[in-house]
Amino acid sequence: MPPNVTLLDLVNAVARHARSEAEIMATVVYLVNRGHVRLCGTFKGTRFGTRFELEALAVA
Template sequence: MARNVTLLGLVSAVAKYARSDKEVIATVAYMVNSGRVRLCGNFKGTRFDLDALADDIAA
């Protein structure tokens, strides 16, 4: 069952253990898009467009 979290809560939790900002972005996107977590609050129901993220990360 997916856990409901805010985007801020998820990013904060992942950032404690990640070695880089890129790792935070990749982990958060994976967890949300795979359904392992469900965003609540302002970003409720949000999914991440991985093609757009790849362009931003590559830059």
């Protein structure tokens, strides 16, 4: 079962190893959306949309 973490804890953990904010964002989105971690707290159950998903919604 994937570990439950808060979004803040996840961002802080990734930021210790990332070289840029873009890398932090990409890694967090990947880990959450692929189910490697589960968010708890305020963002419990949240998944993140990609730019392509958001553009498709705007067109529809």
